[in-house]
Amino acid sequence: MHVSGSGENKVLQNLFRLIDSLNPANVELALKMADADEGLKDALEARYSPLLEHVAYSRPKSTQLPYLIEWVRELDDVYPYCRQHAVAFYASLGEWQMVEKLLLAYPDGMTRIFSVALLNFASQRPDSMQITDIHLDKGDEELHVPLDWASWRGLEGLHVDGPHHARALIPALPQMPNLKYLELQQGDLEYIPTDVMGLVFLEELNLGWNQIQVIPDDITRLSKLRILECNDNQLERIPDHLDSLVDLYKLNLLDNRIVELPASVFAIRKLDILQIQGNQLTKLELPSEVNLPDFSYFSLGNNPWNEFPMEIFRFPRLKYLHIDNCGFDALPPEIGELRALEDLWLSENDFRRLPDEICELVHLKDLYLDFCPLESLPQDIGRLQKLESLSLSESKIEDFPDSFAQLQRLKRLYLANTGVVKGGRVAQKLQLWLPKCELDFDSPWKRKKGNAIE
Numbered sequence: 367m368h369v370s371g372s373g374e375n376k377v378l379q380n381l382f383r384l385i386d387s388l389n390p391a392n393v394e395l396a397l398k399m400a401d402a403d404e405g406l407k408d409a410l411e412a413r414y415s416p417l418l419e420h421v422a423y424s425r426p427k428s429t430q431l432p433y434l435i436e437w438v439r440e441l442d443d444v445y446p447y448c449r450q451h452a453v454a455f456y457a458s459l460g461e462w463q464m465v466e467k468l469l470l471a472y473p474d475g476m477t478r479i480f481s482v483a484l485l486n487f488a489s490q491r492p493d494s495m496q497i498t499d500i501h502l503d504k505g506d507e508e509l510h511v512p513l514d515w516a517s518w519r520g521l522e523g524l525h526v527d528g529p530h531h532a533r534a535l536i537p538a539l540p541q542m543p544n545l546k547y548l549e550l551q552q553g554d555l556e557y558i559p560t561d562v563m564g565l566v567f568l569e570e571l572n573l574g575w576n577q578i579q580v581i582p583d584d585i586t587r588l589s590k591l592r593i594l595e596c597n598d599n600q601l602e603r604i605p606d607h608l609d610s611l612v613d614l615y616k617l618n619l620l621d622n623r624i625v626e627l628p629a630s631v632f633a634i635r636k637l638d639i640l641q642i643q644g645n646q647l648t649k650l651e652l653p654s655e656v657n658l659p660d661f662s663y664f665s666l667g668n669n670p671w672n673e674f675p676m677e678i679f680r681f682p683r684l685k686y687l688h689i690d691n692c693g694f695d696a697l698p699p700e701i702g703e704l705r706a707l708e709d710l711w712l713s714e715n716d717f718r719r720l721p722d723e724i725c726e727l728v729h730l731k732d733l734y735l736d737f738c739p740l741e742s743l744p745q746d747i748g749r750l751q752k753l754e755s756l757s758l759s760e761s762k763i764e765d766f767p768d769s770f771a772q773l774q775r776l777k778r779l780y781l782a783n784t785g786v787v788k789g790g791r792v793a794q795k796l797q798l799w800l801p802k803c804e805l806d807f808d809s810p811w812k813r814k815k816g817n818a819i820e
């Protein structure tokens with residue numbers, strides 16, 4: 367029988383109390399009640415999934431669970447990862463007898479490992495375990511895992527932060543032939559370990575925040591690679607044949623020292639995301655023919671371009687374009703040709719005006735013009751009917767054209783340190799035009815710190 371309205375709220379509260387009691391009989395009763403109503407079952411899952419997902423870290427009152435195994439059994443249908451998070455929780459407390467009991471009750475309860483202690487424990491068990499993922503954050507705990515540990519062979523994901531764990535696990539890479547996801551971040555690596563090139567099933571490789579200077583040519587041996595993240599290193603050159611990585615769709619080279627990008631990068635047929643911001647690039651070179659049907663995200667700001675890279679207008683399917691902090695004094699009218707754009711970052715350039723053609727970008731949702739000395743907006747700015755966020759902070763804008771009133775989807779307008787005064791005539795006019803839009807007069811730096819701008 368379906369319960370609705372205030373009655374449903376009361377039933378839910380009763381179910382929550384039953385489960386929060388951590389009594390197995392109460393949990394069983396609550397789940398039976400929920401089985402009769404999909405809405406109640408969805409509400410239980412929505413409430414307890416996040417709780418259980420973080421149980422290993424939040425240390426709730428379940429620390430004293432006397433009936434953990436029964437409780438896990440009852441909640442397992444509601445939240446399929448309950449078993450392994452319960453294991454991780456007791457491992458975080460160092461209660462290894464309880465971990466052992468859970469593993470005896472649920473042999474598949476430890477497929478993912480999130481701590482050195484749990485990894486050490488698992489590697490000392492006599493039986494091979496079906497470990498698929500290991501995630502280790504920064505730390506200096508000692509690893510005691512044999513290089514010939516049988517469970518290495520089933521590993522699909524290895525995610526390591528910090529040099530200590532990276533140094534300990536790199537020698538074991540040859541024992542991980544089925545690895546699909548490898549992350550070695552902040553590991554103080556000066557080169558890509560040779561054994562990485564033997565991981566022929568690798569699909570994602572993340573080597574961000576190291577000191578790597580070269581991507582070796584034989585990276586093309588990783589024929590199944592889909593994502594390559596090498597941001598925040600010291601790369602100076604890129605191999606000339608990355609287009610042989612036929613499945614590669616994301617290439618992240620942010621914040622390196624690259625002075626020249628091979629034209630072959632733009633021949634990677636499945637390329638979707640290219641991030642080359644924060645390098646030493648002065649020009650772009652493209653192949654004579656470009657066919658990138660999926661290319662949608664291009665970030666190339668914060669480079670010392672000799673002139674505006676007009677080559678970007680050969681990518682009409684772009685949805686996200688970041689070309690901020692380049693010192694350009696004019697935005698070419700060809701910008702209107704990128705009609706698929708939804709997100710455009712032009713911050714920290716020297717634009718005093720925008721070309722009228724920018725009003726052709728009728729799919730634009732986010733437009734960032736922070737720290738540009740803009741004095742006015744195009745008269746037809748109101749054509750950007752889908753615009754939701756517009757940042758003009760630190761500009762010289764003092765007023766808006768009448769068509770601005772047509773931007774009824776605009777949710778937030780950033781006006782910190784502009785000619786528009788909070789509570790002033792123009793601000794009041796904006797509020798009358800766009801009653802649902804929030805006028806933000808805070809510093810843009812404060813907004814960045816608070817992650818309002820991603």
